[in-house]
Amino acid sequence: METKCLLPFHLFLLLLSLPLSKPDLSADHSALLTLRSAVLGRTLLWNTSLPTPCSWTGVSCEQNRVTVLRLPGFALTGEIPLGIFSNLTELRTLSLRLNALSGKLPQDLANCKSLRNLYLQGNLFSGEIPDFLFGLKDLVRLNLGENNFTGEISTGFGNFIRLRTLFLEDNSLSGSLPDLKLEKLEQFNVSNNLLNGSIPDRFKGFGISSFGGTSLCGKPLPGCDGVPRSIVVPSRPNGGGEGKRKKLSGGAIAGIVIGSIMGLLLILMILMFLCRKKSSSKSRSIDIASVKQQEMEIQVGKPIVEVENGGGYSVAAAAAAAMVGNGKGGDLNSGDGKKLVFFGKASRVFDLEDLLRASAEVLGKGTFGTAYKAVLEMGTVVAVKRLKDVTISEREFREKIETVGAMDHENLVPLRAYYYSGDEKLLVYDYMSMGSLxxxxxxxxxxxxxxxxxxxxxxxxxxxxxxxxxxxxxxxxxxxxxxxxxxxxxxxxxxxxxxxxxxxxxxxxxxxxxxxxxxxxxxxxxxxxxxxxxxxxxxxxxxxxxxxxxxxxxxxxxxxxxxxxxxxxxxxxxxxxxxxxxxxxxxxxxxxxxxxxxxxxxxxxxxxxxxxxxxxxxxxxxxxxxxxxxxxxxxxxxxxxxxxxxxxx
Missing domain, CATH: 1.10.510.10 (Transferase(Phosphotransferase) domain 1)
Known part of the structure; x- marks a missing residue:
């Protein structure tokens, strides 16, 4: 009698153990097809004849479940319907970034409790960031940037105790920035939002770029002194009319106009004088000051593009400027009998004189010296590297550089020639017009x-x-x-x-x-x-x-x-x-x-x-x-x- 009573109970437990509603790979398969149909992905060329979706582009599986879905930049549009993520419950990584998905985040995303990486940046998602998202407590990377999210930044973000990346930039989030105790956070960005107020201590260690385009204040931004940072309020010692901009008098305006005209005339006279001087000078004359200025600009880190094609000076000018800067004086034509030394079968269609007359453009300043593009009068283009900090003797230099010149391989830039003197060491290479990697x-x-x-x-x-x-x-x-x-x-x-x-x-x-x-x-x-x-x-x-x-x-x-x-x-x-x-x-x-x-x-x-x-x-x-x-x-x-x-x- 006791056995008969236990049978229904055992049967009940057996029924409970059956996966009646638990999603499996077939449910994942169906959910992915529904997603493709809903978001009009023209590049989701999945081969649906395959028995499983695990070999589809952007899909990865483990233990017969879809765990990774990466579809970045696949021209997906429209809204994600409910019912998809309630099946894809084993997702650990979801990347739908750089598409055109819109609407609110689907609520069943809350079912993906194993989610660790969520990348939704670069879409058109809107509305407030939903509270159900804060139930995904295992998130490590979260990127919601470049969308249309509104509302305030919820304190619910503090639930992400494992979070290392939080990107919310380029949205329309408003209000203050809450003090989130995210101890493991390594990357953070809320720039270009409608945020205001002071920056909490937890986030003061991040760079200015993390908060740009907001009305936040405090380290690393200027202090919260109550003055808008984009407005400069002039001091008014008399106290009257505070907050208004002081207007210039008529006499001051006239003086500025006259001074500007006189300055312009002076500049024109200087330019005419320089042009006349240039036309009467010899082709070998040099403007050491201008070359020195260009080299100084490169040394202080100005972008190379600002000095390229700007000087039209010669290789001799570059070397002379360097010697002046080093306090050595002299030039490359000092009568020491030095010549260009060519390697192997390198073409000898030019000599040192041709090289010194060549117009030069700065290519860049590297570890071993400055490189120039030199255009010779006959049209040949070469690259010239002027070495710095060479401390070895001429004999040792010649031995080592000849070893370099002897190296011949199709994936090396061939060294064609070199010049050595007490003050100057030049190397001549083939010019690579496509530049560097x-x-x-x-x-x-x-x-x-x-x-x-x-x-x-x-x-x-x-x-x-x-x-x-x-x-x-x-x-x-x-x-x-x-x-x-x-x-x-x-x-x-x-x-x-x-x-x-x-x-x-x-x-x-x-x-x-x-x-x-x-x-x-x-x-x-x-x-x-x-x-x-x-x-x-x-x-x-x-x-x-x-x-x-x-x-x-x-x-x-x-x-x-x-x-x-x-x-x-x-x-x-x-x-x-x-x-x-x-x-x-x-x-x-x-x-x-x-x-x-x-x-x-x-x-x-x-x-x-x-x-x-x-x-x-x-x-x-x-x-x-x-x-x-x-x-x-x-x-x-x-x-x-x-x-x-x-x-x-």
Whole structure:
């Protein structure tokens, strides 16, 4: 009798244990299809004939559940309907950034209790930030920037005890900034909102850029003195009319006008005098003061673009200005009989006289000296590097520079000639019209820029690796010593050429601090003694720069106080690897595996201990395999047209 009574109870427990309403992969599959249908994603070319969605673009699974959904920049539009996230309950990472999604955040997002990374920036979401979001207490990264959110910043953000990133910039949030006790917060931005009041102590350690475009006050912004920061109130000793701007009298205005006219006439007279003087002078005359001023502008860190193409001065003028600045005097035509010394089969269509008469433009100031673009009278264009801090004897210099000149590889910038005198040392190279990798990556990120695709970037990586591998093959003690993106020059077809090789052993310690220390291996203490494994470290940083689009001196890295390798490793550890890549690379969905492998190679090269780094020959082999693999894939972005979308379903 007792057994019969227990049977219904056991049956009841069995029924409770059945997954009657628990979502599984089939529910995830259905939810993803509903999402695609609702947001009109023209580039979601998912192959629905596959048994599971785990191989679809942007979808990752673990233990038979969808855990990652990344759809950045997929032209998604419209509102996200309810019912999707109530099925995708095992999501850990959700990235819908850089689309055109609108409306309010769907309430069933609250069901994704395992969510750690939520990236919704760059959309059109509106309304107040909903309270249900604050129930996702495991969030580590939250980015709601560049939307249309309104209302105040809730104290509910304080629930995110694990939060490290909070971006709310470029919305219409109003009110004050609450004092949120987010102890682990590393990245924070509320700029370009309608916020006011004082900045709480918790956030005073972040930079000014985190609060720009608001009416907040207090460190790091100006103090809360009750005076609007955009208005300057003049002191009024008599007290009358306070708050009004003092008007100028008629006499003062007349004086300003007359003074301006006289000043303009004086400037015109000076210009006419200079033009007449220039036309009567010889072609070899130089304006030392103007050249010295341009070199000073570069030394104090003004952008190179401000001085390029501006002087039209000669190489002789550049050298003379440097000697005047050093208090040495003299010039390159001092009658010492010195000549340009050419290497190998280098063309000898010009001599020292031709070089000194060439018009010169400053290309940049580097670790070893200043580089110029020199246009000779016969039309030949070369690059001239004027070395600084050369302390070795002429004999030792000649021995070392001849070793450099003898190096011949298609991925090296060939050294054509050199000049040595007591006051001046010049190196003559082939001119690379496309400039450096640094300028290509970071020079122009605005409208009209042509994105650097995976094929170009991987090709540059392979070419640079081959050039450095060749250098290392010349002997166990032969290294580059100064690998960085500004020393990787490019041809018209984006082929990489390594420059400045061998110069680290020619010059003394830099007179100014190394502005690109982010490339230097931890064990390097003497810039003149850099091992091959230290070169590998620098090349690893270069690979990470290629993939992330961030230089080692990027402002974000400086704010966090970490170098580029550690920043990349922290992101990979947080399982949001795709977020590390440059936005320009995320369009190429078919080469994600190769991108991740190259990222891992960069991390391997930048290992802290030299013995854990691969050799350059191994690095070259791995990059070559990646490039060959990606050639077998279609590396172009998926087509944005309705026809292709219809075919996928």
């Amino acid at each position: 640094s300028a290509l990556l970071h020079g122009n990120r605005g409208a009209g820029r042509t994105p650097l695709n995976w094929e170009i970037r991987s090709g540059i990586a392979l070419g640079a690796a081959r050039g450095i591998e060749y250098l290392h093959s010349q002997g166990p003690n032969v290294s580059h010593g100064n690998i960085k993106s500004s020393n990787i020059l490019l041809t018209q077809s984006y082929d990489a050429r390594v420059s400045d090789f061998g110069l680290a052993r020619l010059v003394g310690p830099p007179s100014t601090p190394n502005r690109v220390a982010g490339y230097r291996a931890p064990e390097v203490t003497d810039p003149g003694k850099v091992s091959q494994k230290a070169d590998v470290y620098s090349f690893g940083v270069l690979l990470l720069e290629l993939l992330t689009g961030k230089a080692p001196t990027h402002a974000l890295l400086n704010e966090e106080g970490v170098d580029l390798p550690r920043w990349v490793q922290s992101i990979v550890r947080e399982e949001w690897t795709s977020e590390v890549f440059d936005l320009e690379l995320l369009r190429y969905q078919n080469v994600e595996e190769e991108m991740v492998q190259l990222l891992q190679l960069g991390i391997d090269c930048a290992a802290q201990y030299p013995d854990n780094r691969p050799s350059m020959s191994e690095v070259t082999r791995r990059i070559d395999e990646l490039c060959r693999s990606s050639l077998r894939e279609d590396s172009q972005p998926e087509p944005h047209n309705d026809a292709s979308d219809d075919m996928s379903s």
